[in-house]
Amino acid sequence: MKEDDSIRAIGMHSDGRLLVKPASKASVASLGAPSCYGLETDLNWSGEYEVVWESKSQGTPIKVMTFPADFEIVQQNDSPIIMQQFSLGDTDIFTYVPRYTDCHGLETYLFGVNKGKAFSISFEMKPEQIWKNISQLPHRPFKVANGELILTGGYGAGQDFIDVYHFHYDPKKRSMILQSTDQVKPNDFVYGQ
Template structure:
C-alpha cells in the first residue's frame, strides 16, 4: 500500500512539473498586438526645408496658396524653393529688385482670360521688392501670395520717369488686365539717395498701386491717362495730374 501511494505521489509531482513547464513556455503578453520599430522608423516628418514636395499627387502639383479666380485656369509645372529675381532695375548706387520667397509656384494658363493668353506663364510666391546696396537689402514692399502672368520668364524691367527732385520707378508685374495697367511706384530722392515706395492719393483715398493706360512727366507733374473701356463714365476718361510730395511719400492728384 505504501508503494502504491508513493507511485501516486511521484506521478502527481511529474504532472505538476509538466504543467509548470507548459505555462512558462507561453509568451508574455500574447494577447497584445506587437510593436514594429522598423515601421515607425520609416515615417519621414514633413519639413519646410525638405526637398520633397508634399504637394505632389498622382494628378500633378497642387498649390499651397489659397484658391483664386484663376486657379481653375492654371496648370502648375514646377515648384522652386530657391529665391529668384523676377524684376530688376539699376540705380546710381544699388538696385531695386523683386525677389521670390522660399516657395515659388510656376505654371501656365490653360485657358485664355482678360489677364493673359492661353500658354502664358504664371508665377506665384511671397514676393518682396527690395533696395539692394552691396550685400544689404532694404525691404520696400511685401507682396504675399502674389500671382501674376507674363508671356515669358524674362526678368521684368522698371519704367522710369524723372523729376527735378527724384527719379520715379514703376513696376507692372501683370502685363495686362481688364482695366488698364497696375504699377507699384518707388522713388529715389536725388538729394540724399533715399529709396522708398510711393502711395497714390486721390481725394480721401490712398492706394499702393497706380492704375494707368499711359503716363509721363509734363511740366513737373505726373500725367496719367486712365484706361477707357465700354461704359466708362466720361468723368473717368480725363487725364489726371499728380504732384510729387516727397515729404509724405505720395503722388497727390490735383
C-alpha cells in the same frame, strides 16, 4: 505648377538696384487658356513677393514693401522685367507693372530712390484716400510732362468716361498728389500715344 524663386523685376540705379522677388515660396505655371490677361503660353507667378533695395554702399538688402497676398505676375517669358525709370525733382522713380495686359486696368506700383535710399511711393487721391498702387489703362502708357505724372485710369463696363489723372510728386510725403482729373470719353482716345 513648379516652385520658382527667381527675380521678377529689376530697377537699375547708380546707387544700387530694386528687385521684385519672392519673400518666401512662389510658383509659376502657364496661363493655359487665352484671355484678356494674356495668351495660353504666358507665365503666371503667384506667392509672397516683396521689393528689396540692394544698395551699392550697404551690404544687406533692405525690404521696401511686401505685395498683397493675392498678388499675381503675368509675363510673356521668364526674363525679369526691367522697370521703367523717370525723375521728378531729385527723386528717381521706378515703375513696376506686374501684368503686361489686363481686361480693365494694369496694377501699377511706383518706387523712389533718393540719396541712396529706396521707398515705395503712394498715390494721394484725397488727403484721406491714399492708395499703394493705381490702375492704368492697358496700351495707354503714362506720360511725364512739365513736372507732372499723367496717367490714364482703368476702364470697366458701364463707365461713361475714363479718368486721366494729373499728379504732382511730394518728396516729403513720398506720394503722388492728385492735382486734377480730366474725364475723357473712351472713343476719344488715340491709343499708343
